[in-house]
Amino acid sequence: MPLELNRRHLLGLTGAAATVPLLAGCLDNDLPGQTPEGSRQITVGASDEPQVLDPIANAQAAIPQVLLYNVYETLVKVDNNGDLRPLVASAWTISDDRLTYRFTLHEQATFASGTPLDAAAVVSSIEFLRAAESPNTGVARAMGQIASVAAEGDHTVIITLNAPSLLWLYDMSSTAGILIDPAGQDTMADRPMGSGPFAFDSHQRGTSITLKRNESYWGTPQRVDTIVFRYFTDPNAMNSAMLSGDLDIISNLAAPQALDQFGEDRFTVLEGYSTGEVVLGFNHTNEALAKKQVRQAINHAIDRQGLVDTVWGGKGQMIGSMVPPSDPWYEDLSGTYPFDPERARELLAEAGHATGLTLNLRVPTLPYGPGAATVIQSQLNDVGITVNVEEIDFTRWINEVFINAQYDMTIVAHVEARDIVAWANKDYYWKYDNPDFQRLVAEADEADEQQGYELMKQAARILAEDAAADFLFLLPSLVITKNRVSGIGNNVPSLSFDLTSVATRSS
Known part of the structure; x- marks a missing residue:
């Protein structure tokens, strides 16, 4: 979870695999989300x-996956190409x-x-x-940059920052910028209230979340x-x-190996990019992992392409770093630490860990986690590192790993856009x-666009060279739709x- 990285930027899948089924009449009567024939x-x-x-109190990425833009709107939003577009704000100017x-x-x-x-x-x-x-952290950072906010008449809002910011407006297109109905500020945990084209209807725990058409929506009418968001713990069951x-x-798609099952006669496959960096994270308070040579050795020991x-x-x-190709400061750093087990063994010896190093790898039971852990365990064992793998559910992961840092290594996809700044915390x-x-990072945020992008490139190079983590791969966006469904973007x-x-x- 965060552009800064916040828990909600952490996702199970790149944003939590969402599947949109479209059936008014194909669902059994006892399944959630049943609607009258013809709807x-x-x-x-x-x-x-x-x-x-509540996307403010909880950082789980599955929350904004359902609510952002659909239920909660923002002044500006990110479109399918990653560009900022007007939403509740019809226009804006910057001094x-x-x-x-x-x-x-928008007056209406x-x-x-x-x-x-x-x-x-x-x-x-x-x-x-x-x-x-x-x-x-995304919300905290964006709100902390605001010096004042004021209304000028009924339809103009003026926000003044403490210092210039390259990232602030982009942050406001995400959870930090959601506009909450004043009557819903106390009900966010179980009854979100926004201005989007859909309104929250119900949450059947363990099964589904249902959104209903906002009959009085002010913008482009819904179609x-x-x-109904229907939840699956088994990606094969979803397929x-x-x-x-x-x-x-x-x-x-939470099981990309199954992609060939979705033929062109019934389905459309939309392949694009996401912002979900799958990261083998290190706890830098661990005595061994605090040594750069050990982190470098781990990077050299893992065949990332083979893992994918x-x-x-x-x-x-x-x-190679915490930057997807959609970020304006991206450069390919994937070759910083090529697969080289022999060099990994040399670095471990230099660090005083030629033998006897044991690390605990705690992974959430998300689609990519256990499989990646098995590959990493085997490859690190080949260079002399014993890895104890523990699989835990995502709620435990949030509480024990994310909040309390009870781990040596972990694997999770960070899906928040422009989340390289999290490493500055x-x-x-x-x-x-x-x-x-x-x-x-601080200098980049206050710089103009050209200089800021160059400074962010330098920051990304530091993360890569310092082996701050092992940046395993970027989750793709693999969207499968029935041929009769349209209006879904290929990117995330x-x-x-x-x-x-x-x-x-209908047909």
């Missing part, structure tokens, strides 16, 4: 169920000193409850988030009536549900403390599984 329903199969629905943002709101905007989404409501929402003390007609979309071929059906890009669960990296540039334009035809 337009999309069912979404997903692999990571939200434990609560010459890059401190003051003036947002012009309202919350689903009917409450006007005017300048006063935007100010109330932002002030609520500023006071929230969120564990989400479906009901969306079977799609093949049998119970699902209309798999938002991100084994675990993810060969689908997944080598990256020395208290983040990696406990990585590099003053040079921190300085570069944000935490949202964006269903705001989804449509279906």
Whole structure:
């Protein structure tokens, strides 16, 4: 979880595999999400169920996957290409000193409850988030950069920052910028209230979340009536549900080895990019892992392409640092530590760990986790490192690994966009403390675009060369839809599984 990295940036799958099935009449009567004949329903199969629905208090990426843009809107949003576009704000300007943002709101905007989404409501929402003390580092960072927020009339909001920021507006297109109905600020955990084209209807724990059409939506009309996110713990069961007609979309295929099953006669395969870096994270407070040579040895010992071929059906890009190709400061750093077991053994000997090094690898039971752990355990054993693998559910992972740093190594996909900045937080669960990296990120954020991008490239190179982690691969976006479903993007540039334009035809 975070652009800074926050827990919600951590996802089970790149954003939690979401599957949108589309059936009004194909579901059995006792299945959740059943709607009357003739209604337009999309069912979404997903692999990571939200434990609560408050994206401010909980960093689970499955929450904004369902709610961002679909239920909670923002002033600006990220489109399928990763570019910022107007949403509740019809336009905005930035002052010459890059401190003051003036947002012009759509005059017709309202919350689903009917409450006007005017300048006063935007100010109330932002002030609520500023006071929230969120564990989400993305929210905390974006709110901490705001010096003041004020309404100017009914349809203009002025936000002033403490210092210029290259990343702030982009952050506001995600969870940090959600606009919350004033009546819903106390009900976020179980009854989210926003202004999006869909409104929260129900959460059947262990089974599904249902969204219903917002009948008074102020923007472009929806083309479906009901969306059901249906949850699967077994990716093969999700694939079977799609093949049998119970699902209309798999938002991100959790078993890429099964891709050939979805032939062109019934299905459409949309392959694109995500922002989900699958990271073998190191706890830098561990005595051995605090040594650069040990971290370098681990990077040399792991055949990353072989791991992708084994675990993810060969689908997944080598990256080498915490930067996907969609980021403007991307460069290919995947060759920094090529697969070289002999060099790994030499580095371990230099670090005083030629024999006897044992590390605990705690992985969440997410689709890529256990399989990747098995490959890594074998390859590190080949260079003399004993790895004890423990599989834990994602809730335990959040509490024990992410919050309390009770681990030596772990594997998780960080799906928040532009989350390289998380490495500048020395208290983040990696406990990585590099003053040079921190300085570069801070300078980049206050720099103009050209200089900022170059500084971020330098920061990415530090992470790679310092072997701060082993950046295993970038999760692809593999979307499967029934041929009659349209309006789904092929990329996953944000935490949202964006269903705001989804449509279906009857045949």
